[in-house]
Amino acid sequence: MESRSWGVELWDQMDFLLQFENDQLSVHDHHFRLLCEIQKLIVEFGKKYRKTVSSFVPKKKEKSSIDSKLTYNTVLTDSLASFLEMGMAFENYGAELQKSVITPLKAEYDRERKIADKVTTDYTKYNTQREREKRRLEDTWRTHVNALKEKQKAETMNTQAQGDPNITPEERQKAQNTLAAKKDAFIETQHTYASEMAKFNDKQRHHFTHNMHVLIADLETIDRQRARVTKDLLTKCSEIGEGLAKQLTDSAVALRKTVLRIDPEEDCKVVLAARKTEFLFPVDLPFLNLAQCTQATLDNPSALLSLMLGSSNGFATRTNPEKVSKGIHTLFGKSKAQSSDGNVLQTPFIAGIGYKPVKVSS
Structure with missing residues (x-):
């Protein structure tokens, strides 16, 4: 152009x-x-x-x-x-x-x-x-x-x-x-x-x-x-x-x-691996019929625990109290009430049963 x-x-x-x-x-x-x-x-x-x-x-x-x-x-x-x-x-x-x-x-x-x-x-x-x-x-x-x-x-x-x-x-x-x-x-x-x-x-x-x-x-x-x-x-x-x-x-x-x-x-998986424990959620709280317990059972923490777990009828102890107490403490740990003055009747959750997690036994 x-x-x-x-x-x-x-x-x-x-x-x-x-x-x-x-x-x-x-x-x-x-x-x-x-x-x-x-x-x-x-x-x-x-x-x-x-x-x-x-x-x-x-x-x-x-x-x-x-x-x-x-x-x-x-x-x-x-x-x-x-x-x-x-x-x-x-x-x-x-x-x-x-x-x-x-x-x-x-x-x-x-x-x-x-x-x-x-x-x-x-x-x-x-x-x-x-x-x-x-x-x-x-x-x-x-x-x-x-x-x-x-x-x-x-x-x-x-x-x-x-x-x-x-x-x-x-x-x-x-x-x-x-x-x-x-x-x-x-x-x-x-x-x-x-x-x-x-x-x-x-x-x-x-x-x-x-x-x-x-x-x-x-x-x-x-x-x-x-x-x-x-x-x-x-x-x-x-x-x-x-x-x-x-x-x-x-x-x-x-x-x-x-x-x-x-x-x-x-x-x-990371959270599970980091935080998973050997405990299960608390067992159901068993009913403890105090009316049927002898004074000896009420005065004996180990016998009372055995009764709650169904291992005793409340009238006689069929196992070593010290052994039972040790085993229960292993499962549930020692309760706050027991650690204070030893009076287990202060709470229905004796030794933490029914409230504390349960450790899986090996």
Whole structure:
């Protein structure tokens, strides 16, 4: 496609082109300030995001053996890394946006603004020069016109003098001399005007074919350069955004893989292995019929325990009291009531029977 030129086709539109470029620079500046605000928001968000996640990272402390084995606890701690990476991704995006897009865009704006300002200054200077040359030619023209009028007036007076019989020969000669002088002055101003007109035409031709052409070419150049640079930088902005999206996607994928390590069954086994004991839940509390107990049984803790367990009828002891007491204490442990004053009748849960867990016998 044939390239077209402002300087050729818009030679008479300098004022419009200057206003057009100033408007375009305003659009450029407006978009630049938008990117600055976006960059600031992203950096602040990324920094706050990362600091927020960091504040939730567990402080280093001695972990219990069970905590270090639970997949749930480990995964929740490890998942923070993905969130931290997301925050860092936003910070990196903001930094790269500043470095690769905003800074070059600002430099391009400053360069264009400088050229546009110089074009405006030169345009004003050239117009001032052209106006000054126009006034000089107009002054020369008026001088030439005045010389024509003076010559015409001298011609009229000379004609009258030559046809008037009452005018002396001296006066006729004077009129002729005046006419000759006016003709010479007219011819001189004519030559001066022709010379000044030629200079004006040359300078005006140079004004439009060179000065204005150069200025318009400068405006056209910065317009094309702006379009190219802005296109490249916004493409770079898009690439940086794609990089951010990839980082966020990678972090999300890593988070998903981390979360998949949560294993409730395995955690259940860990808890069982760490906390399972050799005890069973308490047996049903047997009914102790105190009305059928002899005083000897009530006074003998071992006999009373044997009666509760069904190993005695309450009237006679069929086993070694000390042995029975020791075995019961092994199963249930010594009751709080017994440890205080030895009175087992303070509670129905004698020796913890019916309340304390029962240890599985080997």
